[in-house]
Amino acid sequence: MVLHSKAIEARFCLDYPDFRLDVDLRLPGRGVSALFGHSGSGKTSLLRCIAGLQRPSLGRLWVAGECWQEGRHFLPVHRRPIGYVFQEASLFPHLSAQGNLEYGWKRSRTALSQPDLAQIIELLGLAPLLKRRPDQLSGGERQRLAIARALAVGPRLLLMDEPLSALDLPRKREILPYLQRLHDSLEIPILYVTHSPDEVARLADYLVALEQGRVLAQGPLVETLARIDLPIRLGEEAGVVIQGQVVERDQRWGLARVAFAGGSLWVRDAGLALQQHLRLRALARDLSLTLEQQTGTSILNHLQGVVSQLQAGEHPAQMLVRVEVGATPFVVRLTARSAAALELAPGKPIWLQIKSVAVVE
Numbered sequence: 001m002v003l004h005s006k007a008i009e010a011r012f013c014l015d016y017p018d019f020r021l022d023v024d025l026r027l028p029g030r031g032v033s034a035l036f037g038h039s040g041s042g043k044t045s046l047l048r049c050i051a052g053l054q055r056p057s058l059g060r061l062w063v064a065g066e067c068w069q070e071g072r073h074f075l076p077v078h079r080r081p082i083g084y085v086f087q088e089a090s091l092f093p094h095l096s097a098q099g100n101l102e103y104g105w106k107r108s109r110t111a112l113s114q115p116d117l118a119q120i121i122e123l124l125g126l127a128p129l130l131k132r133r134p135d136q137l138s139g140g141e142r143q144r145l146a147i148a149r150a151l152a153v154g155p156r157l158l159l160m161d162e163p164l165s166a167l168d169l170p171r172k173r174e175i176l177p178y179l180q181r182l183h184d185s186l187e188i189p190i191l192y193v194t195h196s197p198d199e200v201a202r203l204a205d206y207l208v209a210l211e212q213g214r215v216l217a218q219g220p221l222v223e224t225l226a227r228i229d230l231p232i233r234l235g236e237e238a239g240v241v242i243q244g245q246v247v248e249r250d251q252r253w254g255l256a257r258v259a260f261a262g263g264s265l266w267v268r269d270a271g272l273a274l275q276q277h278l279r280l281r282a283l284a285r286d287l288s289l290t291l292e293q294q295t296g297t298s299i300l301n302h303l304q305g306v307v308s309q310l311q312a313g314e315h316p317a318q319m320l321v322r323v324e325v326g327a328t329p330f331v332v333r334l335t336a337r338s339a340a341a342l343e344l345a346p347g348k349p350i351w352l353q354i355k356s357v358a359v360v361e
Contacts, residue, residue, distance in 0.1 A: 008033075008063050008157070008189060012049045014056035021045050021056070021213040029064060031205035032183050032190045034221075036197075036232070041210040043193040047159050050191065051084055052077035063157055081110055083150030085160040089142035091134040097145050098130040101152050108153035120151050123181045140171035144178055151186075158190045164199065179203055197237035201225075201281045202360045207232075226329035228311040228320040238320075239283035240331050241360070246276045255300075262326020266300045267357050279360045284320065284333035286356045289342060293351050301354035305330065307344050312336075323352055 007029050014021040021042045027033045035043045048054040050061060052068070052075060061069040068075040091100050101121075105111045112120065121127055124144045134142055143163055150158060163179075164172045176199075183190075183203055192203060200207060200221070207224045209216040209232045217230045225232065226240050242265075248257035249269055256269040258280060265280065272278060293302055305325040313320050319339040321332045330352060344350070 008191075009060065010046075010050060011058070011060040012046065012056045013058035014045060014049060014054065019045075019213055021049070023210070023213075023215050025208060025215065025218065027189065027191070027208070028206050029189055030187060032192050032203050033206040033208060034200045034204035035191060035193045035208050035210060036195065036200055036204075037210035037216075038195055040212075042213040043195075043210055044161055045213075046210070047161055047191060047193055050157075051082055051159055052080050081154070081156040083153060083155035083158045085143075085147050085150050085158070085163045087162050087166050089134070089139075089146040091142060091145060091149075093134050095133070096130065097126060097132055097134070097137070100134070100145060101126075101130075101149055104149055105152040110154035110156075112152055112154045116154075117152055119185075120148050123185055124148050124178050138171060138174075139167050140174040143167065143171075143175055147178075147182070156188055158186070158188055160190060160192045162193050162195070164194075164196070176202060197234045198360075201241050201279070222329075226322060226331055228309055228322050228331060236285060237283065238285070238331065238333065239281060240329060242280040242282060242328055242357075244278060244280055246272050246274055246278065249274065260326075260328050262305075262324075262328040263303045265303075265354065265357050280357050281360045282330060282354060282357050284331045286354060287330060287332040288353045288355075289321065289323070289332055289334065289338075289344070290351045290353060291342060294353065297353070299353045299355055301352075301357065303330075303352040303354065305350055305352055307346055307348045307350055309346060310339065310344060323350060325352065 008027040010025045012021060012023055023046060035046060037043050049056050049059060055074060059069045067073060068080055124147060126144060126148055129137060129141055164175060180202060194200060204221045207221045208218045217224055217227060217232060222241055242260050244258035244260040246256050247259045254269045255266050256272060257264050257266050303325045305323040307321060308324045309322040311320045313333060317335055319334055319336045321344060323330045323332060
């Protein structure tokens, strides 16, 4: 598959009777860019503008160095080399899984080669399902088929509009590993609309947080989640993503030690191989601060860091504290009273205690 490394530049203004979308974005030309926000924030409207399904009053869109929209120039949706995955799979009920795949594949001028299509089928685990019709597939299997169909046409850009929102929790858990495989394998950019912090943590490389039609924050995932000056409203899901590598396994206790830039953490052993790279997610609610390293505690992970920033939380009683552990930022939520008692201030050495760290990849 062809690598398109140039960025996506998007500028849109779109007016509704009670809502205005006004965004200016520059997104990476590879990887997953998550468009995150609560219902009504403008995520789907933005995706429809990029697809050409909606024509805004002001629009500019360049993809991989090619102009799709600017001034009077407007490339219609059928001429934009995109794949679009909706919340519902929207498959042809009278065709088999194979027939659904071939429908768009045979009609596309830019369709994948047979070997590339076979690779997508393998990545999404569809080979055993090709003879079945949609009503013989589970919700997760139908959505995997819909993703494969969107990719079969050989798009230069894949748009995914909350592809897991119609699935129950077991089906979401079933499909997420396949999406992670695509993340690692595809060379085209993916714009992924979601309101799920867990999906953002698992899949995204770049994050755009939307609120009331405007960009609240944007940037590489790790850096953007760690910003407390512009807190992304994740509530109990607030926290950071850490890029690490498995360096030790303790088979007796079922633990693995993951090294990152600045230290290491013990986590539940998920059977990952030594030297394997992965993501960890540390929630602000699961971290605490002490002035000295503690002993005689059930908490396994103690990291020495430096306070870099403090910010009032969503409630007057709360405080968010950013702590740098080497080159890796952590965010801690605690009470303002505790922050005062510890006399926290930028530059102060501090110890982090981490109760729970989730392996998300």
